[in-house]
Amino acid sequence: xxxxxxxxxxxxxxxxxxxxxxxxxxxxxxxxxxxxxxxxxxxxxxxxxxxxxxxxxxxxxxxxxxxxxxxxxxxxxxxxxxxxxxxxxxxxxxxxxxxxxxxxxx
Numbered sequence: 001x002x003x004x005x006x007x008x009x010x011x012x013x014x015x016x017x018x019x020x021x022x023x024x025x026x027x028x029x030x031x032x033x034x035x036x037x038x039x040x041x042x043x044x045x046x047x048x049x050x051x052x053x054x055x056x057x058x059x060x061x062x063x064x065x066x067x068x069x070x071x072x073x074x075x076x077x078x079x080x081x082x083x084x085x086x087x088x089x090x091x092x093x094x095x096x097x098x099x100x101x102x103x104x105x106x
Contacts, residue, residue: 013061
């Protein structure tokens with residue numbers, strides 16, 4: 001994966017993760033790091049800025065970032081599986097919450 005091979009996506013969360021990947025990859029390469037080691041550091045940075053697993057929108061963006069990360073090799077397959085499972089569990093806790101009580105009209 002090179003930093004120029006994937007344009008910035010429209011999804012803000014993915015764009016944020018990918019921008020961080022690019023920033024760290026370029027910085028590591030500038031320090032003389034081998035591209036594989038630079039990509040590993042960039043992948044770690046990518047994962048650190050992924051949205052928190054709170055709220056449906058964040059969970060949806062988290063899943064999108066994991067999927068994008070798998071495609072660009074910022075997330076490895078085993079880690080991707082674990083991250084997607086974590087998102088599934090987080091989503092199930094939201095769906096399991098009782099609906100807020102509505103005030104009755106008197």
